[in-house]
Amino acid sequence: MIIYTNKQNYIFLDEIQVVPEFGQVVNSLYLKGNIDIYLTGSNSKIQSKDISGKIEREYVTIPMFPLSFKEYLSAWQSSLNQNSYDDLYNDYLVYSSFPRVLSFRTNNAISKWDKKSVRRYLHDLYEKIVLKDIVENKNISDISRLESVIKFMADSISKETSINNIANTMTSHGRKIDNKTVESYIEAFCDSFVLYKVYRYDVKGKEILKTQHKYYLVDLGLRYLLLGDKKSDSGKMLENVVYLELLRRGYTVYIGKVGNKEVDFIAEGPDGVEYYQVADTIRGEDTFLREVSSLEAINDHNPKFILTRDYETSSYKGIKIRNVLKWLVE
Numbered sequence: 006m007i008i009y010t011n012k013q014n015y016i017f018l019d020e021i022q023v024v025p026e027f028g029q030v031v032n033s034l035y036l037k038g039n040i041d042i043y044l045t046g047s048n049s050k051i052q053s054k055d056i057s058g059k060i061e062r063e064y065v066t067i068p069m070f071p072l073s074f075k076e077y078l079s080a081w082q083s084s085l086n087q088n089s090y091d092d093l094y095n096d097y098l099v100y101s102s103f104p105r106v107l108s109f110r111t112n113n114a115i116s117k118w119d120k121k122s123v124r125r126y127l128h129d130l131y132e133k134i135v136l137k138d139i140v141e142n143k144n145i146s147d148i149s150r151l152e153s154v155i156k157f158m159a160d161s162i163s164k165e166t167s168i169n170n171i172a173n174t175m176t177s178h179g180r181k182i183d184n185k186t187v188e189s190y191i192e193a194f195c196d197s198f199v200l201y202k203v204y205r206y207d208v209k210g211k212e213i214l215k216t217q218h219k220y221y222l223v224d225l226g227l228r229y230l231l232l233g234d235k236k237s238d239s240g241k242m243l244e245n246v247v248y249l250e251l252l253r254r255g256y257t258v259y260i261g262k263v264g265n266k267e268v269d270f271i272a273e274g275p276d277g278v279e280y281y282q283v284a285d286t287i288r289g290e291d292t293f294l295r296e297v298s299s300l301e302a303i304n305d306h307n308p309k310f311i312l313t314r315d316y317e318t319s320s321y322k323g324i325k326i327r328n329v330l331k332w333l334v335e
Contacts, residue, residue, distance in 0.1 A: 014040045021045070028059025070253055071102035071224050074246065074333040080107045081115060090330045091314075092116050098242055101127055101226025127230045134197060143193045153180050154190045158200055158220055159228045163241040163248075165217050191220075199223055203248065206259035206271050208303055219260050221245045240285040243329060244269060247283050247312060250333055263302040278307045283329070285314050300324050 008014050016034065021027045021044045034040050077097050081089070092115055100106055100123050109122040135155060136148060145151050157171055172187045194200040201221045205214040222228055225242055251258045251272050261268030261280065270281040280300055287293040300309040301322065312329040319326050 008037060008040065010039070012039070015043070016040055017043045017045065019045045031060050068252070070249060072104055072107075073102075073250060073253055074330070075335075077102060077107075078334060080110075089115055090334075094330055098225045098246075099229050102224050103127075103130070103226065106226070123226075124230065127226055131227060131230060134199060139193045139197055143189070145190075145193075150175075150180060150182055150186070151190055154182075154187060155194060155199070156231050158191065158194065159222055159231045160235070160237075161220070162222050162228070163219055163244040166220055167216070167218075199227075201248070201252075203258060203260050206261055208261050208263045208268070208271070213259070214262065217262075221248045223249070240283065243285055243312075243314070244283045246333070247281065247329065251281070261299075261303075263299060266299040266302050268299050268303070278305075280307060280309045282311045283313075284311065287311060287313050287326070288315060297321055297324055 006016070014037070018024075018027075018031075021031075024030065031042055031044070034042055074094065074097055078090075078093060081093065096116055096118070100109075100118055100120075103126075105126060106123055109119045109126065111117040111119055135151065139145065140148060140151065153175055154171065157175065158166070168184050168188050168191070171191075172182050172184045175182050175187075191200065191202075195202050199222070201223070203219045203221065205217045205219075206212070207214055222245060225245060228237075248258060248270065251270060254274070256272035256274045256279075259271040259273075261271040268280050269283045272279045272281060280303060282296045282300060284292060284296050287296055296311050300311070301324075303309070309324045311324060311326045312332055313326065314329060315326075316328050317326075318328055
């Protein structure tokens with residue numbers, strides 16, 4: 006490796022976790038002064054908590070995500086129009102948001118895919134993350150129970166989920182498992198960024214609650230791989246997409262509690278707090294009143310939004326109602 010003394014050097018060290026005492030190597034390179042170092046590795050094997058005691062200098066963690074919907078649309082830029090957003094959104098859910106999947110389009114046409122190649126790629130990715138990295142790193146012996154947990158979680162995205170409920174449900178279906186094991190498996194999936202755990206925040210009490218968490222999946226194409234075409238609440242799928250987009254935009258995200266009402270997301274950013282409700286449609290009067298009532302219950306003047314697949318946009322008592330697909334491509 007050549008290091009130039011008269012210019013800035015950039016060093017990328019991939020799969021650094023397999024190098025014994027890699028912290029000593031990194032610390033010695035820092036002494037040069039004109040070097041930026043980037044460490045990458047398998048999600049399940051290198052985490053900030055694993056390197057914090059090994060690197061003496063300050064470092065920044067750069068989160069990586071699959072493609073945003075806006076990035077995904079750019080692959081069809083030549084033939085893209087707003088009328089195709091809905092079709093592409095459905096493809097985005099079913100065929101995955103991982104960049105590699107875009108190479109499995111046929112003739113670059115919308116909704117034209119080599120479906121076998123997509124499924125094979127997602128299966129290989131799943132095998133590597135779950136049946137290799139996580140199993141090896143966490144020394145898991147019962148792979149079938151691990152798979153049962155991730156399938157349960159994929160089926161429960163955006164629902165209140167407790168460790169006890171998962172253990173009881175699996176045990177009642179003949180997959181006996183204790184709370185400690187479930188907790189360790191879910192922690193492994195979160196450490197690998199397969200799942201994201203979201204804490205509940207009490208808006209009135211101004212505190213983070215210790216119970217009633219929700220979980221979201223890194224990619225909904227994996228959900229289709231794990232569960233097949235099992236019917237799902239499309240609103241919950243949309244909620245998953247919005248959650249990841251808020252993370253991409255740099256927000257810290259909570260689910261909100263306002264008395265006995267729930268706000269889908271409280272998003273804290275550099276410019277303050279924003280509140281979001283997410284619904285597939287709010288055309289029905291009952292649905293509309295339910296969504297706005299949660300936001301109306303918040304007694305502050307921070308921005309409030311309802312994101313919906315409906316194309317009609319408006320405002321209601323200061324609450325901005327926006328088409329979610331347009332919001333995603335901003």
